[in-house]
Amino acid sequence: MSLQDEPAGTLQRSELAPVPPPAAPLPGARRLKRTDAIAEAVKDWIVLNALRPGDRLPQEKALMAQFKASKGTIREALKALETQGLIRSRTGPGGGAFVAEQSGEHAMALLANYFFFRQPSIRDIYALRKRLEPDLAASLAGQLGEDDFRRLEATMRLYDHPPATTGEEYQQRLAELEFHGILAELCPNPALGFICRFLQTLLANLTICRRIYDIPNPELRDAGLSYQIRLLRALKSGDAETASAVMHEHMCAAERYMESCEAEFRSGFLKL
Template identity: 40%
Template sequence: MSEAEASASAPLRRIKLSDQIAEDLCRRIARERMEPGQRLPNEQTLMQQYGCAKGTIREALKALEVQGLVAMRSGPNGGAEIRPVSIDAAAQQLRRFLHFRRLDFAQVYAVRRELEVALGLAVVGRLDAEALRGLEENILACEAAFAGGEHARGRSLELTFHDLLCDASDNALLGFMCRFINSLLRDLVEFQGGSATEYAAFGAHNLESHRQLVSAFRAEDAEAVGRVMREHMCCAEHYMRRLDASFRSDMLSGR
């Protein structure tokens, strides 16, 4: 029997009623354009609508809570309250997906090179005085960390610089994808080799690239932003390879 025939003849997995209800509630939230802070019907109403026991409804609501889509509120006016899915919750789901696949820096930077350039161009003209000051303060904090020998903190601050650009973007998908990659580089990278001189050169390159980017953003020079960001990403990948960087095998690890 072929694999296709075996698959076709295999019994279909029965979907639990609570999972069906959870999926239907997700569709309801989307269909009715429910906003964070609004409530789903109470348990008694849901039991009547779906013709099932309280335990089944509670299991369905728990599934939505685990997904980060609702928060359960207690009290007389309690129930399932819609809440926005956090970036951390969405990122954790992607990490679970990547945990079972081999991920290397060539793959990450093939994506990051393009996304960061697109992000830089997207925020040209969108950075007000406060946002530019935040970028400059980040550079100063990063310099202080490296000067004090706090290399891990300095590396984290370098990535925070790029997170600040995500904050300024009006493209939610682009910002999320860039922030997700930053979180992988911040949380899961281990350096296996390289000399102290190479580590220092990596940090110096990043700081200088960030200074140039701030100058280009301040001048609203899109051409310079694109050029500097592209060079920055290529050099960052180069240093990652020189320092023999790799991802930890446990992609499920948090910060």
């Protein structure tokens, strides 16, 4: 059975290139297991044909013929792709393997596992935020629409007033981070946006940061709002240089505050 006979979502099979054979390893590179090599070849095929979520992969028999592999080997390769969240399987009539919708949150959760036993410090995270988020802000100058600004302003309204409880204080601090998360989501450079959002997620999940976010600090909230108002003004006017400068100033001020609180916790002035 030819791969050309297998349906793939709404695409016509005649439009699809065949699944390539597994790539030969580079000299000195670790040789992949057979199942891993097949999984990589299928991933290459998805990219080569610009498949979208919901498009169907070639059926099992076609993959067995293409790779001259057993049913068990093909199923193990597909299972690896499913574990990575790249495909989903469906049984019954019309079933098979389909390209899955990719979730940024899922990808960040998987990546965060790498740092589970080697958590970065506040300084580590801000060393990158100070470099990357000014570039992110500059890339958005003059690029956002009215709906984007309404979304950012609605987020700011969550923390433009004193909190009534400690719980609200914490939620306001998360909302401040979400403001930056929205900017990351809107970034025209998806790689830059993803990295900035991931750094924000790491920061929010640090144990020391959760303790810091519980500390009432109206001056910090007012300062953050001031930076964000200036930033929105620069973004609306298309002033990339000012947007970058405001964001860098904001990141430096936030780093100083977070590190001073961390030092007080470590010295015992604040209770962990």
